[in-house]
Amino acid sequence: MCEDEMPDLRVLMAKLARLHGLSDDDGAALGRLPVHEAVVAMGQDVVRAGDPADRCAIVLEGLAFGYKLTGDGRRQILCFHLAGDMPDLQSLRFGRADTGVGAVTGCRVGYVPYAALRDLCSRRPSLTEVLWRETLVQAAIVREWLLNVGRRDAFARLAHLMCEMVFRQRAAGLTSDHSCGFPFTQTLLADALGLSTVHVNRTLQRLRADGLVEWEARRLMVLDWQRLCTVADFDPTYLHIGPEALAS
Amino acid sequence: MCEDEMPDLRVLMAKLARLHGLSDDDGAALGRLPVHEAVVAMGQDVVRAGDPADRCAIVLEGLAFGYKLTGDGRRQILCFHLAGDMPDLQSLRFGRADTGVGAVTGCRVGYVPYAALRDLCSRRPSLTEVLWRETLVQAAIVREWLLNVGRRDAFARLAHLMCEMVFRQRAAGLTSDHSCGFPFTQTLLADALGLSTVHVNRTLQRLRADGLVEWEARRLMVLDWQRLCTVADFDPTYLHIGPEALAS
DNA sequence: CGTTTGGTTGAAATGTGTCAAACTTTGTGG
DNA sequence: CCACAAAGTTTGACACATTTCAACCAAACG
Numbered sequence: 001m002c003e004d005e006m007p008d009l010r011v012l013m014a015k016l017a018r019l020h021g022l023s024d025d026d027g028a029a030l031g032r033l034p035v036h037e038a039v040v041a042m043g044q045d046v047v048r049a050g051d052p053a054d055r056c057a058i059v060l061e062g063l064a065f066g067y068k069l070t071g072d073g074r075r076q077i078l079c080f081h082l083a084g085d086m087p088d089l090q091s092l093r094f095g096r097a098d099t100g101v102g103a104v105t106g107c108r109v110g111y112v113p114y115a116a117l118r119d120l121c122s123r124r125p126s127l128t129e130v131l132w133r134e135t136l137v138q139a140a141i142v143r144e145w146l147l148n149v150g151r152r153d154a155f156a157r158l159a160h161l162m163c164e165m166v167f168r169q170r171a172a173g174l175t176s177d178h179s180c181g182f183p184f185t186q187t188l189l190a191d192a193l194g195l196s197t198v199h200v201n202r203t204l205q206r207l208r209a210d211g212l213v214e215w216e217a218r219r220l221m222v223l224d225w226q227r228l229c230t231v232a233d234f235d236p237t238y239l240h241i242g243p244e245a246l247a248s
Numbered sequence: 249m250c251e252d253e254m255p256d257l258r259v260l261m262a263k264l265a266r267l268h269g270l271s272d273d274d275g276a277a278l279g280r281l282p283v284h285e286a287v288v289a290m291g292q293d294v295v296r297a298g299d300p301a302d303r304c305a306i307v308l309e310g311l312a313f314g315y316k317l318t319g320d321g322r323r324q325i326l327c328f329h330l331a332g333d334m335p336d337l338q339s340l341r342f343g344r345a346d347t348g349v350g351a352v353t354g355c356r357v358g359y360v361p362y363a364a365l366r367d368l369c370s371r372r373p374s375l376t377e378v379l380w381r382e383t384l385v386q387a388a389i390v391r392e393w394l395l396n397v398g399r400r401d402a403f404a405r406l407a408h409l410m411c412e413m414v415f416r417q418r419a420a421g422l423t424s425d426h427s428c429g430f431p432f433t434q435t436l437l438a439d440a441l442g443l444s445t446v447h448v449n450r451t452l453q454r455l456r457a458d459g460l461v462e463w464e465a466r467r468l469m470v471l472d473w474q475r476l477c478t479v480a481d482f483d484p485t486y487l488h489i490g491p492e493a494l495a496s
Numbered sequence: 497c498g499t500t501t502g503g504t505t506g507a508a509a510t511g512t513g514t515c516a517a518a519c520t521t522t523g524t525g526g
Numbered sequence: 527c528c529a530c531a532a533a534g535t536t537t538g539a540c541a542c543a544t545t546t547c548a549a550c551c552a553a554a555c556g
Contacts, residue, residue, distance in 0.1 A: 068395045071481040076395040090384045093377070098388055098486060125373055129341070132380045136338045139387035140346055142394060147316045147324040149398045150442030154512075185534060194398025196513050201536060233319040238346060401543075433502060444545050449504065 009035060009110065012058050015084030015172065019137065019241065020130040029120055029127065035110040040103045047088045049100035055111045056092050059085050062107030063183060066099045067191070077192040079141050080104070080165070082172050089135050092117055105183045137240050144238040149194040152233065154203045157193045159232035162213060164239070166222055171241045182220035257283060257358065260306050263332030263420065267385065267489065268378040277368055277375065283358040288351045295336045297348035303359045304340050307333050310355030311431060314347045315439070325440035327389050328352070328413070330420050337383050340365055353431045385488050392486040397442040400481065402451045405441045407480035410461060412487070414470055419489045430468035 009030055016022035016030075037060070040046050046057050046064050057064075059081050066078040066087050078099065081087040087101045092114055121128040141164075148160050162182070169180040186204070190197045207213050212228050214221040222228055257278055264270035264278075285308070288294050294305050294312050305312075307329050314326040314335050326347065329335040335349045340362055369376040389412075396408050410430070417428040434452070438445040455461050460476050462469040470476055 066391075068391060070395065070399050071483075074399045076398040078391050078394055090387065093381045093384055094488060098488070099391060122373060125370060125376070128373070128376055128380070132376070132383070133341045135380070135387065136341055136383060139338065139383065139390065142387065142390050143314075143316060143326050143347065146326055146390060146394045146397060147318065149394060150324040151318050151322045187534080197535085198514080198537090199512055202512095205536085235319075240342060240346070435502080445503085446505090446546080447544055450544095453504090 008037075008060070009033065009058065011060055011084040012086070012110075016130050016134065018171075020133045022130050023126060026124055026127040026130065029124060033112050033116055033120065035112055037108065037110050040107045040109055042103055042106050044103055045100060046103055046107060046109050047091075047097050047099075047101035049097055051097050052095070053088075053091055053097045054115075055113050056086055056117060057088050057101060058110040058112065059083050059087060060108040060110050062109075063104040063181070064107055064109075065102050065104055065188070065192070067102055068099060075191045076194065077188065078145070079138055080192070082168060082174065084172065085138075086131075086134060089131060089138070092131075104188060140238050140240060145192075154193070154195055154199055155206060156232055157195070158189065158200065158203050158207060159212070159228050160234055161189070161192060162207075162220060162222065163229055163232045163234035163236075165220065166225075167234075167236050167239060167241075171239070178222040178225045180220055181218060182215060183218040256285075256308070257281065257306065259308055259332040260334070260358075264378050264382065266419075268381045270378050271374060274372055274375045274378065277372060281360050281368065282364050283360055285356065285358050288355045288357050290351055290354050292351055293348060294351055294355060294357050295339075295345050295347075295349035297345055299345050300343070301336075301339055301345045302363075303361050304334055304365060305336050305349060306358040306360065307331050307335060308356040308358050310357075311352040311429070312355055312357075313350050313352055313436070313440070315350055316347060323439045324442065325436065326393065327386055328440070330416060330422065332420065333386075334379075334382060337379060337386075340379075352436060388486050388488060393440075402441070402443055402447055403454060404480055405443070406437065406448065406451050406455060407460070407476050408482055409437070409440060410455075410468060410470065411477055411480045411482035411484075413468065414473075415482075415484050415487060415489075419487070426470040426473045428468055429466060430463060431466040 013022065013027040013030055017027060035058070036055070046059075047053065049068070061083050064081040064085070064087050066081065067075050068078060069075050079087075081101070088097055088099060090099070091097045095114070121131065148157050152160065165182060166175070166178055166180045169175045174181065186197045186200045190200045193200065195203075204215070208215070212222070212224055212231070214223060228234075261270065261275040261278055265275060283306070284303070294307075295301065297316070309331050312329040312333070312335050314329065315323050316326060317323050327335075329349070336345055336347060338347070339345045343362070369379065396405050400408065413430060414423070414426055414428045417423045422429065434445045434448045438448045441448065443451075452463070456463070460470070460472055460479070462471060476482075
C-alpha cells in the first residue's frame with residue numbers, strides 16, 4: 001500500500017450530487033476535508049475488519065468490495081463499490097470496521113478521519129442526510145443480494161449481478177452502452193454469489209452459450225439486455241437511482 | 249387492520265436509549281410525535297412494498313419481518329423486528345417503501361408521518377444520529393444474514409438464527425435465560441433462511457436430536473448455548489449491542 | 497364436526513459442491 | 527525475450543445437500 005498526499009474528491013462529489021442531490025456548498029465543504037490518499041494493490045485489503053478504526057475510506061479509482069468471513073474462513077462478498085463509493089461509511093457511526101473491504105482491481109483510495117467527517121456533519125445537516133442516504137442505498141443493495149442468494153438459482157444469480165454492474169456503471173457514467181468493466185476472477189464471483197468457483201464457471205459457459213453475454217479482457221458485453229434482465233429477474237428500483245438513468 | 253389513537257412510544261425510546269444512547273431530551277421529543285396506532289393481524293402486511301408512503305412504522309408490540317419477493321413470488325425474509333424496532337425507517341430518506349414488512353404474530357404498530365419525523369430530525373441532529381445508527385444496525389444484521397445464507401449450510405444457518413433471536417431478545421430485556429419467544433411457522437423459517445420448508449423441518453429435527461434446542465408452544469429453549477453458538481459460528485459483534493449485554 | 501393450517505414422512509430428482517487434474521494466461525526475473 | 531512460476535480457468539467423475547412432489551398426520555378453529 002503506497003501512500004501519498006494529494007486529495008481530490010471530485011469523484012465522490014459527483015456521485016453524491018448525482019444520487020442524492022448534494023448541494024454545491026456541501027460539495028465544496030467536502031472538498032476541504034483532509035484526505036490521506038493511498039494506492040491499494042489488487043487483492044489487498046482497503047479496510048481490515050475488526051480494526052478499531054479512526055477513518056473512512058473513499059474509492060477514488062478502481063473497484064472494491066465489502067466482505068465478511070465465516071469462522072472457518074469462507075468468504076461472502078456483500079457489495080461491490082465503484083469509484084466514488086464509501087465502502088465503510090457505516091463505520092463512521094460504529095467507530096469500528098465491522099466489515100472488511102478488499103480491492104478487486106488496484107485502487108486509489110482516500111482516507112478521511114472520522115473526526116473531520118463528524119465535525120463537518122454536525123455543521124451541515126444536509127450533508128448528514130446525503131451520507132445517511134448513501135449508507136441506505138448500500139443497505140438496499142445488500143438486501144437485494146440476500147434475495148438473490150436466498151431465492152434465485154445460480155443462473156439467475158449470476159445474470160442479476162451482471163445486470164447490476166452494467167446498470168450501476170451506466171448510472172455512474174463509466175459506460176454508455178450495455179457493456180461494462182467486469183474485472184473479476186471466478187473466485188470473486190463465487191464469493192459474491194454464494195457458489196463454488198466450479199459452478200460459476202459452468203454457469204458462465206451457459207450464459208455465453210445462450211448468447212446472453214460475452215466476457216473477455218475484463219470487460220462484459222451484454223448481447224441481449226432484455227433477455228438478460230428477464231432471466232435475472234432484474235428490477236433496478238432497489239438501486240435508488242434517479243429517473244434520469246432510466247434508459248433501459 | 250384495526251386502528252386506534254393512543255400513542256405510546258416508550259418501547260421505542262427505551263430501545264434507542266439502550267442501543268444508541270438516546271438522550272432524555274430527544275426521547276421526550278419523540279414522545280410528542282403524532283402517532284397513528286393500529287393493530288395488524290398475524291400474517292398481514294405492516295407495510296406494503298412499492299407503496300409511495302408518507303409514514304414510518306414502529307413495532308410497539310409483537311414480532312414483524314422485512315421481506316422481498318422475486319418476480320415469480322418466492323419470498324426472502326431480510327430481518328426480524330422486535331418491539332421497539334422501526335422496520336421501514338429507511339423509507340424516511342427514500343420516500344418510498346422499497347421493502348415489505350409483514351407480521352409474524354399479531355402486532356401493535358405505530359405510524360409516524362415522515363413530515364413530523366423529518367422536522368424533528370432537522371431540529372435535533374443528535375436524534376438524526378441515533379436514527380441513522382438504527383438503520384445501520386439493521387443493515388449489519390442483513391449483511392450477516394447474507395453471509396449466513398451464502399456460506400453456511402442449513403444446520404448452521406438455522407442454529408445461527410436461533411442464536412440471534414435469543415441474543416436480541418435478551419438484550420431487549422424480553423428474556424433473561426437462554427430461552428426466548430420463537431413464534432414462527434416453518435414456512436417463515438424457510439423464507440428467512442433461503443431453504444425449503446421440508447428441509448427446515450428435517451434440520452430442526454436434527455437440532456433437537458442433537459440435544460441443542462427444544463421448541464414448543466412458540467417458545468425456543470436452548471439446551472446447550474455454548475455448543476449452539478459453536479455450530480452456528482455465532483459472533484454477536486454484528487448486532488452492535490453495547491458491552492452491558494455481553495453475558496454469554 | 498369438518499376444514500384449515502401447519503407439521504412430518506418417504507422416495508426420487510436435481511442443483512451444487514468437492515476433488516483432482518489438465519490447461520491457459522499472466523506476470524516476472526534471469 | 528525467454529523460461530518459468532503463479533494465478534486463473536476448464537474439465538470430468540462423483541458425492542452430497544437440498545428441493546420437489548405427494549401423501550399423511552396433528553392440532554387449531556369456527
